[in-house]
Amino acid sequence: MITFNQKNLTLARRAAAEGMVLLKNEHSTLPLCTDRPVALFGRDQLDTVKGGGGSANVWAVPVVSFAEGIERQGKVYAPLLARYRAWDEANRDVTRRKCYRRNDPVSLPEYPITEREVSDAAAACDTAVFFIGRYATEHFDLRDVPGEYRISAEEQALLTLVTKHFKKTLLVLNLPGLMDLSFLEACPTDAILYTGLPGMEAGNALADLLYGSVTPCGKLPDTWASTLADYPSHSEDFGTNRIVYREGIYMGYRYFDTFGQDVVFPFGFGLSYTDFSYDVLPVTVENTVATVRVRVTNRGKYSGREVVQCYLSVPDGTLDQPRQVLCGFEKTALLAPTESETVTVRVDLLDFTSIVRRAPPIFWRRAPISCGWADIPVIPQPSVPFA
Structure with a gap:
């Protein structure tokens, strides 16, 4: 029996909100105004997915749905x-028996809404x-089929109607990973918010972001590619219980950065x-140990937090290396407009050293460190050699 208290609920709510990622925000769609009504579409507003199933599942009652949080x-x-x-x-009961019969990854059937509605x-x-x-x-x-990795026909038809009739549309993605977003070419939305699996305080956390009491600060932990075939790990084994690691060191963003592959949204x-x-x-x-210090200043109109990301590029050598690797990151405190904070990230260069027998030392003074996904170059000085 899990005992919930206000301290734990507050922590869960904050963690969920700070983990959500704002991917797009055009035409001042967000934050929303509390005195203007919004229309909610999609079964997930009520059957919000708080987490994964099986051994990943945690029985949490009550779970605040997205609709509940927005209503509050x-x-x-x-x-x-x-x-x-x-x-709903x-x-x-009918849809759950139909969909969860084998613990397959699923999406629930949608309410058959009409264009008049x-x-x-x-x-x-x-x-x-x-x-x-x-x-x-x-x-x-998730399998590469409609209703799983791809949008279902029901979802596509409804989204087409919504973007046709509404002045602004916000897309909320409540996903255990990624999905194909090519459907947005036919019916683009004004804003996109990725929630991941936000836990029992999902609805409250989402509403905090939508109405501006919390400013988004989450960053993508994955690269969102244009197509499934763009991922080096994709193969004929996709969607089965057989996995062959053919991509070697070029996993995730390391592949896309190194080979210049276009993506929808980059890692970080x-x-x-x-x-x-x-x-x-x-x-x-x-x-x-290299110490990287970055002074971050809030130049906007909202209070917010920023995540400073440091990437390391190693010198050319005998071994293949990705273009850059994430070597550290740090989040600022909540910064009011015009407020600044100096963030410190410490990187042990030995953690990123490749050893080649009988090779000359690698001098890290030639290895640039960049901060943030804006790719600001920083050259460490002085430095030490490594064998």
Whole structure:
């Protein structure tokens, strides 16, 4: 029996909010105004996916759905939400027996909404929030089929109607990983927010971001490629319980950075409601540890936190090396507009040394360190040789 107290709930809510990633925000879509109603679309607003299944599952009661969280902090177009709730309740047991029979990764069937219902909601609201959710458990990844890695026909048809009738559309992705986003070419949305699997405080955390009480500061832990075939780990074994590691050292962003492969969203990417500037101070090296200091200043209108990411590029040598590797990161405190903080990241260069027998020493004074995904170059000085 897990005992929940306010301290733990507050921590879970903060962790969920800071882990969500703002991927797109055009036309001042976010943050939302609390006094203007929004229309919610998608079954995931009620059947919010808090986490994975099987051994990854943690029984948490209650789970705050996305719809509940938004209702608590803003205004929701009530007629549409009421119909979603009635349909969800009437179909809950049937769809769960159908979808979870083998613990396969699934998406739940969607409420069969009509264009008239969409247009009625658009007449009452300027902004729509469209939810896509995916559930996954052990054994293998989402399969490359509609309703799993790809958008389902139901979701595609509904999103087409929503983007047609509403002035602004926010897409919320409640996913255990990534999915194909090529459907956005036909019906682009004004904003995209990736929640991952946000836990029992999912709805409250999402609402904190949507209404601006928390400024997004999450960064992508994966590279979001254009197609599944772009990933070097993709093969004919995808979607099965057989895995062959053919990509070697070029895993994730190391592959895309090294070979110049275009992506939808890069590793470490994440937008904010505010803007930050970096002032990179001289890097010092003592023994094998490089100390990187970056002065971060909030240049925008919202308070927020920023994650400074440091990437290391090694000198050319006998062994193959990726273009750059993440060697450290640090998050600032909450910075008010015009406020600054100096962030320190310490990197033990021995952790990134490749050893070649009878090879000459590698001098790290030639190895640049860049800070942030803006790729600001920093050259460490002085430095020490490594064999």
